[in-house]
Amino acid sequence: MIQLSRWKVYVVAAALLLSTLFAFPNLLTPAQREALPGFVPSGVLNLGLDLQGGSYLMLEVDVDEVRTARVNGLVEDMRVILNAQRIAFSNLERQDGGFLITVTDPARFDAALAALQDLARPTSTGVSDVTVSRQTNNRIRAAFTDQALSNMGSTAVDQSIEVVRRRIDSLGTREPSITRQGTDRIVVQAPGESDPEALERVIGQTAQLTFQMVDHDNSVEEAIAGRVPPDAVLMQDEFGTPLLIKRRILVSGENLTRASVGSDQSGRPAIDFRFDGQGARRFGEATSQNVGRRFAIILDGQVISAPNIISPITTGSGQITGQFTISEASELVNLLNGGALPAPLSVEERRTVTASLGADAVDAGMKATLVGFVLVVLFMIVAYGFVFGGISVIAMLINGMMIIAAMSLTGATLTLPGIAGLILTLAMAVDANVLIYERMREEARAGRSAIAAADAGFSRAMSTILDANITTLGAALIMFQFGAGPVRGFAWTLSIGVFTSVFTAVLVSQIGVALWLRATRAKKLPIA
Structure with a gap:
């Protein structure tokens, strides 16, 4: 058988x-x-x-913007380190992925070089992303390595894919296809999504949220006249009033653990948020040291609120108020919960099936x-x-x-x-x-x-x-x-x-x- x-x-x-x-x-x-x-x-x-049927988008990641932001962050770190050591410097000059500075007092040159070496400490991989070197005429150069600059682009695309995926999931779209194409492009296919403009709007907004101090030590009028301090930037608050904002970022959206739609004391839509442990500590220190001053909440380069610090905020939670509608607040909450894009996205191709x-x-x-x-x-x-x-x-x-x-x-x-x-x-x-x-x-x-x-x-x-x-x-x-x-x-x-x-x-x-x-x-x- x-x-x-x-x-x-x-x-x-x-x-x-x-x-x-x-x-x-x-x-x-x-x-x-x-x-x-x-x-x-x-x-x-x-x-x-x-x-x-659905929507098809081909997006390009602006990796140059990522590198520019990282290099600008490097010079801000240089300023903080040298100011902490009370070392004067001048002739700040951008050069090949980094900056050159001139130490004003030659006697403090070695101290400045030693202090800036902290920027070149090894990362978790055991290799440093930054080189700090001695130059002629009392100058010091701090710059990212070529490998670090290359990795920035690749990492930005990978992070963008994850952020785009979370944002599309928040819309309820099932089984989106999000794939990398080439070195700096992302292809998004969203079956069943009947509104490609809404999809593009949610995907494309960078949603970079930062908390920065308002500069009370310099004149806004002089800044309007063109004399903007090197460590500040001229912006407008939500009512169109000019403000000088410190460049240094106290806390960023990366420290957010949760955002939700709430309401302010007048019953208008607002956004409740909570920081992680690191963000809560940094925010608590900043508000404790600046009671009576204003700080700015900035989203994608626009000040959406600039409240006064009445008392230290040490609970790790707070509220963003502004001229929001319910739909705008809900959309912003989805963006914040999905995370910020590391770089702007531009639509290279758009198709609707x-x-x-x-x-x-x-x-x-x-x-x-x-x-x-x-x-x-x-x-x-x-x-x-x-x-x-x-x-x-x-x-x-x-x-x-x-x-x-x-x-x-x-x-x-x-x-x-x-x-x-x-x-x-x-x-x-x-x-x-x-x-x-x-x-x-x-x-x-x-x-x-x-x-x-x-x-x-x-x-x-x-x-x-x-x-x-x-x-x-x-x-x-x-x-x-x-x-x-x-x-x-x-x-x-x-x-x-x-x-x-x-x-x-x-x-x-x-x-x-x-x-x-x-x-x-x-x-x-x-x-x-």
């Missing part, structure tokens, strides 16, 4: 039960899925941008799948008869259900290339059956009994089936690793199909043939 272990029956039964359970929600409406008990799976197959185009693509894909399925069924019936051909068709149907269940379980997105991978998988599924059946024919023609021929067909074709599918799996993994967008969708569907095809072609078909032999006690195979 053909080898049919009990564990094989149990495995196939368990696989059928789980596949049905995870694939079934795809047949239900959203309302019906919501009504399912909590322990019942409700995940469904997500449709990609080319099937569901309409829902009607998506429906047409779905219809075309379904027709292609149906035609492919019918052709495969006809071929198997004609080539191997209703019994063995029918067994392979049943295995193929179970294979398709298992693929849908696996993609629903993992939250995968089905695209047009994914449908192509599904059609290819169906063809590959019966390819394994063809190998098994042809081996059975050879054994039957060699004079072996029906049971022996069937048993040899499954056991001796296994190595060929594994070789073919392992090769296909390797190619799919390479496409998934190095491809993007549609290529990865095709590779993912194909990878799942490799495992389900081998499972159904070998185990499901083997059980079907074994049950037929037991029921009919056939002395000869119908395909011989």
Whole structure:
């Protein structure tokens, strides 16, 4: 008798039960899925941008802006260090990713050089990002290394991808595709997002929040006349009044742990926020040292509020008030909770896929799948008869259900290339059956009994089936690793199909043939 272990029956039964359970929600409406008990799976197959419609954006990260900001931060650190040591300097000059300064008193030159060496301390990788070197004529140069400048761009793109992903998730868009393209570009595909302008507005706003002191020691009138102090910048508050703002950042949005929509004492929309431990400590120190003075809350270079410090704020929480509407406050909260972009983003390309185009693509894909399925069924019936051909068709149907269940379980997105991978998988599924059946024919023609021929067909074709599918799996993994967008969708569907095809072609078909032999006690195979 053909080898049919009990564990094989149990495995196939368990696989059928789980596949049905995870694939079934795809047949239900959203309302019906919501009504399912909590322990019942409700995940469904997500449709990609080319099937569901949505928005496509290609964004470019301004990595030069990142480098400029980091270099400007370096000179502010130099000022703080030298001012703390009471070392006078002049002739501040930007040069190749850094700055040159001249120490006014030659006798303090060595002290200045030693103090600035703190900027060149090694990072967590054991390598310093900054070099501090002695120059001629009492000058010191502090600059970022070439490797550090290069890493800034790569890191900015990676951080931008994560921030964009969090912002899109806050909109409720399911399964967005956010991929890196080239060195400084990001491609965003948001299926089901019908308002690309809203998507672009939420994605593109930098949302860099900083808390900086108002400069009370210098004249605003002189700054308006063009004499702006080097450690300050001239801005306007929310009412259009000119303000001198200290360049040094006390606390930034990176220290925010939570932001939410609240209301001020007059009932107008406001934004409640809370800092992490480091931010709370720094903010508490700054407000304790500047009671009676104003500080500015700046978002993307615009002062949105400049309140007076009435008393030290040491609780780590506060409120931003301003001329907000409810929608503006909610949008700003989403931006702050999603994190600030490390650099501005510019839209290089914008496309909208309409829902009607998506429906047409779905219809075309379904027709292609149906035609492919019918052709495969006809071929198997004609080539191997209703019994063995029918067994392979049943295995193929179970294979398709298992693929849908696996993609629903993992939250995968089905695209047009994914449908192509599904059609290819169906063809590959019966390819394994063809190998098994042809081996059975050879054994039957060699004079072996029906049971022996069937048993040899499954056991001796296994190595060929594994070789073919392992090769296909390797190619799919390479496409998934190095491809993007549609290529990865095709590779993912194909990878799942490799495992389900081998499972159904070998185990499901083997059980079907074994049950037929037991029921009919056939002395000869119908395909011989």
